[in-house]
Amino acid sequence: xxxxxxxxxxxxxxxxxxxxxxxxxxxxxxxxxxxxxxxxxxxxxxxxxxxxxxxxxxxxxxxxxxxxxxxxxxxxxxxxxxxxxxxxxxxxxxxxxxxxxxxxxxxxxxxxxxxxxxxxxxxxxxxxxxxxxxxxxxxxxxxxxxxxxxxxxxxxxxxxxxxxxxxxxxxxxxxxxxxxxxxxxxxxxxxxxxxxxxxxxxxxxxxxxxxxxxxxxxxxxxxxxxxxxxxxxxxxxxxxxxxxxxxxxxxxxxxxxxxxxxxxxxxxxxxxxxxxxxxxxxxxxxxxxxxxxxxxxxxxxxxxxxxxxxxxxxxxxxxxxxxxxxx
Amino acid sequence: xxxxxxxxxxxxxxxxxxxxxxxxxxxxxxxxxxxxxxxxxxxxxxxxxxxxxxxxxxxxxxxxxxxxxxxxxxxxxxxxxxxxxxxxxxxxxxxxxxxxxx
Numbered sequence: 001x002x003x004x005x006x007x008x009x010x011x012x013x014x015x016x017x018x019x020x021x022x023x024x025x026x027x028x029x030x031x032x033x034x035x036x037x038x039x040x041x042x043x044x045x046x047x048x049x050x051x052x053x054x055x056x057x058x059x060x061x062x063x064x065x066x067x068x069x070x071x072x073x074x075x076x077x078x079x080x081x082x083x084x085x086x087x088x089x090x091x092x093x094x095x096x097x098x099x100x101x102x103x104x105x106x107x108x109x110x111x112x113x114x115x116x117x118x119x120x121x122x123x124x125x126x127x128x129x130x131x132x133x134x135x136x137x138x139x140x141x142x143x144x145x146x147x148x149x150x151x152x153x154x155x156x157x158x159x160x161x162x163x164x165x166x167x168x169x170x171x172x173x174x175x176x177x178x179x180x181x182x183x184x185x186x187x188x189x190x191x192x193x194x195x196x197x198x199x200x201x202x203x204x205x206x207x208x209x210x211x212x213x214x215x216x217x218x219x220x221x222x223x224x225x226x227x228x229x230x231x232x233x234x235x236x237x238x239x240x241x242x243x244x245x246x247x248x249x250x251x252x253x254x255x256x257x258x259x260x261x262x263x264x265x266x267x268x269x270x271x272x273x274x275x276x277x278x279x280x281x282x283x284x285x286x287x288x289x290x291x292x293x294x295x296x297x298x299x300x301x302x303x304x305x306x307x308x309x310x311x312x313x314x315x316x317x318x319x320x321x322x323x324x325x326x327x
Numbered sequence: 328x329x330x331x332x333x334x335x336x337x338x339x340x341x342x343x344x345x346x347x348x349x350x351x352x353x354x355x356x357x358x359x360x361x362x363x364x365x366x367x368x369x370x371x372x373x374x375x376x377x378x379x380x381x382x383x384x385x386x387x388x389x390x391x392x393x394x395x396x397x398x399x400x401x402x403x404x405x406x407x408x409x410x411x412x413x414x415x416x417x418x419x420x421x422x423x424x425x426x427x428x429x
Contacts, residue, residue, distance in 0.1 A: 036399045082379075089376050096360045099342070105362060106339050165359070169380075312338060315364035 002056035002120045002144055004211040004283070006049045006229070007219045026227050031157040034100035042226055046156055047101050047108075048117070049228060054094035055112045055119040059293050061087045063127040064136060072130055079176050080133060086173065090166045097158040113298050121279060124287030125205050131184050131191075131198035137177015139199075139206040139244065145170050146240050147210070150230035178247065185251040192252070199248065200256045204274040210237040212276055242268045342391040343369040345376075347383035355387050363388075 019039050025032065032038055061084050068084065071077035095105045111117040122140055127133065148170060151163045184195040214220050214232040223229035248255050259272045282290070340362040346355040358377045363369035369388040377383070397405060413419050422429050 033399065035396065085375075085379070089379070092361060092376055093359060096342075099360075104339055162359075308340070311364040311368065312340060315368070318365065 002060075002147070002209075003049045003052045004118075004120060004209070006045065006052070006223060023225065026155045026225075030155075031160065032155050033157045041222075042228070043101050045223065045226070045228060046159065047098055047103050050094050050098040050101075050159055050162075051103070051108045051111070051117050052119060054091045054098060054108065055117060056123065057087045057091035057094060059112075059119045059123045059297060060140075062293055062296055063123055063125070063289075064133060066127050067130060067133050070130070071133075076180070083137070083173055083176060086169050090169070093162040093165055094159075097156075097162045100158045109301060113294065113301060115285070115294070118283065119293075120209060121282040121287065122205050122209050123293060124282050124289045125201070126289050128201075129194050129198060131180070131194040132202070134177050134180030134184060134195065135198035135202040137173050137175075138181050138247070139177070139202050140209070141170055141173040141177060142244060143206050143209045143240050145174060146236045147231075153227070154230065155227035181251055181253070185253055195251070196253050199253050203256050204278075207237055207241075207271075207274045208276075208279045208282075210234075210240070212279070213273075238268050241271050245269055340364050343373075343388040344391050344394060345369075345373040346387040346389070347373070347377055348385040349382065350384055355385065358382075360391060366390075 018037060022032075022037065022039060022042075032042075064080060064084050064087070068077060068080055071080050095108060098108060099105055108117065112119065122143075127136065145167070148163055148167050152160055152167055154160045154163065181195050181198075184191040186192075211233040213234050215234075220229060220232065245255060245260065255271075257272045259270065261270045262268075263270045281287070285291075341364075342360055342362055343366070344360050345358045347358045348355045358373075361369065361372050361376055363372050366388055370386055373386050373388055378386070409415075
């Protein structure tokens with residue numbers, strides 16, 4: 001998922017009666033809207049989670065943008081352009097949802113750039129071949145959907161509404177990824193090897209997207225009570241593996257896990273977890289592309305400053321002229 | 328909507344609420360929000376962000392700070408009076424079967 005390791009902020013010392021009434025509203029399935037009273041912890045946790053999700057959409061454009069100019073056909077190129085454009089839109093929907101909680105988009109951007117806020121670990125891995133566009137759509141978007149579909153029912157209204165729009169568009173992303181994999185897996189032996197290699201590199205980082213085991217997370221319980229987190233990390237990871245393994249079999253590709261076995265008793269696959277040492281290292285900033293990603297975002301922000309200022313100045317000038325003409 | 332002005336020293340593009348009318352004669356519906364320097368740019372951005380899949384045929388943009396919203400604490404006085412007025416719904420009235428559809 002795009003939001004990992006979201007800590008629950010403590011409710012603070014607000015009067016418990018209000019907090020209890022708030023919890024009852026959530027338990028009754030009511031949506032919380034921006035102007036409603038909410039515990040400070042709920043507000044702060046949501047800003048962090050939605051912000052991290054938004055940043056992931058934006059940073060997530062980079063590994064795919066890398067292949068726009070090198071897509072193998074014009075059709076693939078237009079599809080990839082559309083997908084990357086969607087990611088920008090998803091980021092925007094989410095920033096707007098977070099803004100209703102009293103933080104500005106520019107503030108959030110600055111928190112990303114000075115590393116006070118994070119984005120998903122997955123986007124710190126490089127996209128080395130065209131097959132990676134397939135693996136990213138199929139596995140990364142596939143994993144994201146596992147988390148995003150239940151979030152359509154999250155308790156915070158603007159977040160839930162953003163997720164509904166995102167989910168509608170996200171299934172195109174996963175399908176186009178699978179389509180790339182399908183073509184390559186059934187292509188020349190070299191193309192097949194390329195697809196296998198992409199799966200080999202993206203499998204474990206995709207499993208990491210769900211975050212560490214819930215048993216190790218002290219924040220899950222509060223976030224689940226608030227309906228900010230809808231499912232356990234292990235539960236979603238299992239679901240993802242169970243859905244993805246048959247798809248890999250269809251493609252004639254091998255999941256890089258020798259321990260992978262169907263377990264009749266639990267009605268799901270037994271599989272090896274990722275290397276959590278690597279995960280925490282990537283989160284800390286030491287993944288293969290962390291520095292490159294942040295540098296690209298900082299450059300875009302700095303290089304775009306004159307454009308943001310210029311458009312604002314132009315708008316002010318036009319407004320002043322219109323006011324003068326009307327006077 | 329419904330947030331305090333951001334406490335940023337640098338000016339930020341104002342927030343606009345976007346309303347879009349779909350193809351089938353429905354009214355404009357709130358779709359989301361976006362930042363833009365003025366109304367003209369807000370329309371252009373709304374076109375890019377919210378109508379990439381033929382979602383609409385008409386766009387309205389409204390400065391978010393121009394919207395006045397009812398207060399959540401007024402929920403009771405505003406909406407509770409409707410609760411005991413079931414006679415405002417057609418289902419309140421029993422029409423004899425012999426009459427047929429009405």
